[in-house]
Amino acid sequence: MPSDGVKTLLRLAGVQVAYGAIEAVKGVDLELFAGEMVCLIGANGAGKTTTLNAIAGTLPLSGGSISYHEEDLARLPAHKRLRRGIALVPEGRGIFTRLTVEENLRMGAYIRKDADGVAADMARVFDMLPRIHERLHQVAGTLSGGEQQMLAIGRALLSRPRLLLLDEPSMGLAPLVVEKIFEVVQSVRQEGVSILLVEQNANLALEFAQRGYVMESGRIMLSGSGRELLANPAVRAAYLGEAS
Ligand SMILES: Nc1ncnc2c1ncn2[C@@H]1O[C@H](COP(=O)(O)OP(=O)(O)OP(=O)(O)O)[C@@H](O)[C@H]1O
Ligand SMILES: [Mg+2]
Known part of the structure; x- marks a missing residue:
């Protein structure tokens, strides 16, 4: 948990996104504090990419709200969000x-x-x-x-950017290359850029991030510090390839 005085940079409240009749994101609450690296993990089709695109403004919400620096993003198109410092x-x-x-x-x-x-x-x-x-x-x-x-x-x-949204940067890359990418991401964060990282490589993401959210079928099922989630038996069984 951040100490007093740390500002909420991004807040999703009850965010819903649909593709026609298909509801892909079904009421997501998520918060990111200034300077944090937060990860969003979950299986294929959970709605992670959809959530990032809704934050960047390339997909409209069908419900809920997203605020950034206390400003409601609803009426801001993607290019204006980019000007505000949100890069995908x-x-x-x-x-x-x-x-x-x-x-x-x-x-x-x-x-x-x-x-x-x-x-x-x-x-x-x-x-x-x-x-x-x-x-x-x-x-x-x-x-x-x-x-x-x-x-x-x-x-x-x-x-x-002030907020960098990364969608599966490790995808298809060899472990050594992935490590290098994560080092780069870490140094970007150390320069003060906040990061929301979507990853299937849950182990690595939870090691690097301060906090994480676990998404399943369009909903947040669990959240906590990276350490808590790494130690959580349900997370270990579902995302870290361990038998429960
Ligand atoms: N353009 C689209 N039209 C219709 N349905 C879509 C579209 N894009 C995504 N979906 C559906 O929305 C759901 C969430 O997809 P999304 O891409 O957000 O998942 P994800 O968590 O990023 O998955 P992955 O780990 O495979 O990248 C899925 O059921 C998917 O089939
Ligand atoms: Mg995706």
Whole structure:
């Protein structure tokens, strides 16, 4: 639990999202405090991606509300949420495969007019992601999976986010590469960016995050500190591959 004076950055209250007649998210309550890394875990189809997209503004709510910095997001389209500092690194990374690494990074800064600030953030991203720096003129589609994930994160950082939404950054990557990605995410957090991380790799996510939520069939079934959830027998049985 955060100490007094720590601000709620993001609050979901009774959030519902439907695809036509199919209710994918059925009343989710979730809170994220400034500076925190929180993870959202759950099986395939639980509604994790849908929840992140609702926060980013690419899907409308059918019920409930989302507030960010005490502001109701209902009427803010996705591009305005991005300006407010909410950046999504989507499932599957969403990079532009025919553009170069540098062009992809610049797309991340398209909302900004402060050329000096963008240049400074570009330098910061190069420091953090030297492999990306070395491949600046390479066509993004020819990067390895791990490099593409790093590029997707770097691109999001160029919007200078305050809240980074990461949808399964470890997907399809070898353990060593996943470790590297998590180190990068950790250093982003240490710079003061709050993080909401969706992961199927529950073990790793709960180790890195301060708190976690467990989602099942569109609902939050459990929440607690990363440590509590790691020790919870039901979580261990369902998500950490242990027999109960
Ligand atoms: N565009 C869509 N149209 C209709 N139904 C959808 C659509 N996208 C997702 N769904 C459904 O909504 C539910 C939640 O999907 P979602 O992608 O949010 O799950 P998830 O937790 O991210 O799963 P995964 O771990 O496989 O990525 C699923 O039942 C899915 O079939
Ligand atoms: Mg998903």
